[in-house]
Amino acid sequence: AQRVTQPEKLLSVFKGAPVELKCNYSYSGSPELFWYVQYSRQRLQLLLRHISRESIKGFTADLNKGETSFHLKKPFAQEEDSAMYYCALSGENAGNMLTFGGGTRLMVKP
Amino acid sequence: DGGITQSPKYLFRKEGQNVTLSCEQNLNHDAMYWYRQDPGQGLRLIYYSQIVNDFQKGDIAEGYSVSREKKESFPLTVTSAQKNPTAFYLCASSIPRAEAFFGQGTRLTVV
Numbered sequence: 367a368q369r370v371t372q373p374e375k376l377l378s379v380f381k382g383a384p385v386e387l388k389c390n391y392s393y394s395g396s397p398e399l400f401w402y403v404q405y406s407r408q409r410l411q412l413l414l415r416h417i418s419r420e421s422i423k424g425f426t427a428d429l430n431k432g433e434t435s436f437h438l439k440k441p442f443a444q445e446e447d448s449a450m451y452y453c454a455l456s457g458e459n460a461g462n463m464l465t466f467g468g469g470t471r472l473m474v475k476p
Numbered sequence: 477d478g479g480i481t482q483s484p485k486y487l488f489r490k491e492g493q494n495v496t497l498s499c500e501q502n503l504n505h506d507a508m509y510w511y512r513q514d515p516g517q518g519l520r521l522i523y524y525s526q527i528v529n530d531f532q533k534g535d536i537a538e539g540y541s542v543s544r545e546k547k548e549s550f551p552l553t554v555t556s557a558q559k560n561p562t563a564f565y566l567c568a569s570s571i572p573r574a575e576a577f578f579g580q581g582t583r584l585t586v587v
Contacts, residue, residue, distance in 0.1 A: 468518035
């Protein structure tokens, strides 16, 4: 069975500090991994996916197959980054079902 | 205007009643999903459909039912068997293994 774990429910940092939101997964095979973000009063939306290897809003995430992790990082947090962040996994072994982690609320203080 | 639409935005249900939440998409996506979002528990998958006339149970399917008679539509029925239905429900659609697009959600409250 596929599983996504986000160990931190809440992460609070000051503006300008580095941010790392942790994501670990369990899956036998080659998964597709995603980070989704939900800003206050907005729809859940894709932030980035591992296959694109791009930086969105200063965020990056690297897939580490050895550690089965896909941590989200940003070197300098901004107040507008405050939101709920979800790590998600999709894999052929489970019919491409999209499974989410429990989410991490990021609060960036001024 | 392309996208995924959920209705209603707010729904109140009496004890013992079945209610149906609507989800429609015009993105021509094969895959559609229903999730339940509770504070501190993230998004839990209720049902998933890869294609018309086919669907699979997710982690918390008990007390819920779905149908997928048309590609565009994936309604969710919350039955009286669901013991704790008060929650925020999210519908999504995607091409398999690609970005999922989400609706605005339906907040269901049992009164």
